[in-house]
Amino acid sequence: xxxxxxxxxxxxxxxxxxxxxxxxxxxxxxxxxxxxxxxxxxxxxxxxxxxxxxxxxxxxxxxxxxxxxxxxxxxxxxxxxxxxxxxxxxxxxxxxxxxxxxxxxxxxxxxxxxxxxxxxxxxxxxxxxxxxxxxxxxxxxxxxxxxxxxxxxxxxxxxxxxxxxxxxxxxxxxxxxxxxxxxxxxxxxxxxxxxxxxxxxxxxx
Amino acid sequence: xxxxxxxxxxxxxxxxxxxxxxxxxxxxxxxxxxxxxxxxxxxxxxxxxxxxxxxxxxxxxxxxxxxxxxxxxxxxxxxxxxxxxxxxxxxxxxxxxxxxxxxxxxxxxxxxxxxxxxxxxxxxxxxxxxxxxxxxxxxxxxxxxxxxxxxxxxxxxxxxxxxxxxxxxxxxxxxxxxxxxxxxxxxxxxxxxxxxxxxxxxxxx
Amino acid sequence: xxxxxxxxxxxxxxxxxxxxxxxxxxxxxxxxxxxxxxxxxxxxxxxxxxxxxxxxxxxxxxxxxxxxxxxxxxxxxxxxxxxxxxxxxxxxxxxxxxxxxxxxxxxxxxxxxxxxxxxxxxxxxxxxxxxxxxxxxxxxxxxxxxxxxxxxxxxxxxxxxxxxxxxxxxxxxxxxxxxxxxxxxxxxxxxxxxxxxxxxxxxxx
Numbered sequence: 001x002x003x004x005x006x007x008x009x010x011x012x013x014x015x016x017x018x019x020x021x022x023x024x025x026x027x028x029x030x031x032x033x034x035x036x037x038x039x040x041x042x043x044x045x046x047x048x049x050x051x052x053x054x055x056x057x058x059x060x061x062x063x064x065x066x067x068x069x070x071x072x073x074x075x076x077x078x079x080x081x082x083x084x085x086x087x088x089x090x091x092x093x094x095x096x097x098x099x100x101x102x103x104x105x106x107x108x109x110x111x112x113x114x115x116x117x118x119x120x121x122x123x124x125x126x127x128x129x130x131x132x133x134x135x136x137x138x139x140x141x142x143x144x145x146x147x148x149x150x151x152x153x154x155x156x157x158x159x160x161x162x163x164x165x166x167x168x169x170x171x172x173x174x175x176x177x178x179x180x181x182x183x184x185x186x187x188x189x190x191x192x193x194x195x196x197x198x199x200x201x202x203x204x205x
Numbered sequence: 206x207x208x209x210x211x212x213x214x215x216x217x218x219x220x221x222x223x224x225x226x227x228x229x230x231x232x233x234x235x236x237x238x239x240x241x242x243x244x245x246x247x248x249x250x251x252x253x254x255x256x257x258x259x260x261x262x263x264x265x266x267x268x269x270x271x272x273x274x275x276x277x278x279x280x281x282x283x284x285x286x287x288x289x290x291x292x293x294x295x296x297x298x299x300x301x302x303x304x305x306x307x308x309x310x311x312x313x314x315x316x317x318x319x320x321x322x323x324x325x326x327x328x329x330x331x332x333x334x335x336x337x338x339x340x341x342x343x344x345x346x347x348x349x350x351x352x353x354x355x356x357x358x359x360x361x362x363x364x365x366x367x368x369x370x371x372x373x374x375x376x377x378x379x380x381x382x383x384x385x386x387x388x389x390x391x392x393x394x395x396x397x398x399x400x401x402x403x404x405x406x407x408x409x410x
Numbered sequence: 411x412x413x414x415x416x417x418x419x420x421x422x423x424x425x426x427x428x429x430x431x432x433x434x435x436x437x438x439x440x441x442x443x444x445x446x447x448x449x450x451x452x453x454x455x456x457x458x459x460x461x462x463x464x465x466x467x468x469x470x471x472x473x474x475x476x477x478x479x480x481x482x483x484x485x486x487x488x489x490x491x492x493x494x495x496x497x498x499x500x501x502x503x504x505x506x507x508x509x510x511x512x513x514x515x516x517x518x519x520x521x522x523x524x525x526x527x528x529x530x531x532x533x534x535x536x537x538x539x540x541x542x543x544x545x546x547x548x549x550x551x552x553x554x555x556x557x558x559x560x561x562x563x564x565x566x567x568x569x570x571x572x573x574x575x576x577x578x579x580x581x582x583x584x585x586x587x588x589x590x591x592x593x594x595x596x597x598x599x600x601x602x603x604x605x606x607x608x609x610x611x612x613x614x615x
Binding site for chain 2: 431434435438439441442443449457461466469472477480487490491546547548549
């Protein structure tokens with residue numbers, strides 16, 4: 001189980017690095033700029049979680065994550081230069097990455113004995129802060145805050161479900177898979193049926 | 206005294222969460238975006254202070270702060286959706302929040318044996334960084350850096366006054382109240398009489 | 411050697427504070443805004459490095475750095491108000507600051523037993539994150555990410571060279587000087603001959 005999570009975690013890092021490099025393409029960044037934005041996108045959420053919990057930062061201890069982020073960034077850069085990629089192609093892997101990062105982040109916070117609401121927020125932070133950093137570095141309003149198709153919402157629901165299930169005695173492994181399924185299902189259904197939360201001001205025009 | 210500070214601290218968290226949600230309204234954020242910006246505004250300054258001092262992050266240890274920030278954010282969101290609020294109504298509670306956060310931050314840094322100038326900056330950081338995060342997340346130049354009516358300046362003056370008074374032997378409690386009064390008085394007088402600091406380039410037009 | 415590095419480090423802090431204040435001039439910031447941006451530019455890179463490595467933040471322990479950053483910021487503010495400075499005048503001292511920050515950051519990470527690729531990234535972070543914070547606080551896309559004349563690239567090459575030389579048995583002192591020379595030479599040559607890395611989209615017009 002742990003070995004599986006480790007490998008899927010590396011895949012999620014790679015997917016996030018790719019979205020960072022894709023986004024940097026809109027801003028005339030050069031190779032090193034794109035790589036650094038890709039690394040920040042891939043590792044940013046878990047980094048903020050580890051700093052807030054006062055843990056060792058995961059990629060400082062095990063540089064495999066950094067190597068995967070850099071290698072994916074490098075490959076993505078030259079692939080995109082040759083032929084631009086359609087962003088919609090990555091929404092499915094990105095949803096898997098969101099689900100996985102959220103559940104890993106929540107589990108780590110629970111093991112650290114964080115209070116339950118804090119633990120759920122750590123899951124959300126692990127899942128979405130990489131993309132928030134990417135958008136700040138590209139000087140955009142973070143996408144995840146704008147009216148969208150249940151991104152942070154799906155993450156939070158899955159994290160709370162995981163915590164609730166563990167609380168009533170369901171095993172951590174089953175709770176984790178169920179939590180991941182909830183994040184993924186909510187996100188995919190929201191994309192399919194354009195489900196949104198209320199916004200303060202409806203989009204005009 | 207400590208119990209009083211705790212309760213007033215929760216009020217300051219609530220006021221800051223409200224300003225975060227209000228500000229997110231200008232950017233078509235949805236409920237979750239507004240909540241997350243509200244939480245970042247309410248808890249951001251103290252978080253950065255705790256990370257810099259290598260303390261446990263206050264809201265990770267005691268999730269009451271997070272609950273207050275989320276509940277206020279939720280109420281604010283639906284109140285503002287029903288009827289937009291006039292920003293000027295919140296300048297007075299916001300000035301109280303600034304004074305309180307600044308003095309709490311300075312006291313914590315002094316107890317942590319930070320050098321005096323560092324301690325005063327920790328007060329300023331606790332007081333203003335929440336608003337800086339809010340403006341960065343909303344993709345604006347942080348208001349506190351623009352020519353304004355003595356915001357960070359009032360905080361810094363109060364923090365330095367508190368430290369000076371403790372240094373010459375005045376009791377911590379009296380120094381704290383005096384420091385808070387100085388932040389508040391400077392900020393309110395500056396708003397009333399439009400006091401400003403010099404700027405590098407005067408506003409044009 | 412250590413004493414020399416300490417003094418040159420203070421000079422690099424001063425140069426970075428100056429560039430922060432200069433940049434804030436484009437945004438109508440007032441004195442306190444310019445000072446805070448100057449401090450963030452001067453101390454930001456080392457702060458992020460120390461947080462990631464879980465070290466005591468350097469300027470919280472020794473407030474000399476903060477005093478130098480504030481004093482330089484204050485002097486710069488009034489000097490620039492009197493007569494605007496030409497940005498190009500600071501590119502040479504800035505290149506020295508980049509080289510020094512990068513090598514100090516890499517050395518600190520190696521002493522902290524960070525893995526080699528992580529250590530090289532800590533050098534880059536120490537060298538460039540101050541400027542990234544400055545640009546975020548001024549609401550610009552960080553300059554260092556845009557197609558430019560080998561800024562982060564020069565830093566990374568020097569950091570990797572230092573690590574490689576230490577690995578094959580060259581003394582830390584000689585490796586440090588050589589690494590610094592590489593950063594400086596690459597950056598100055600790139601400015602002289604307009605060397606750039608490939609970008610995702612060539613600048614138009």
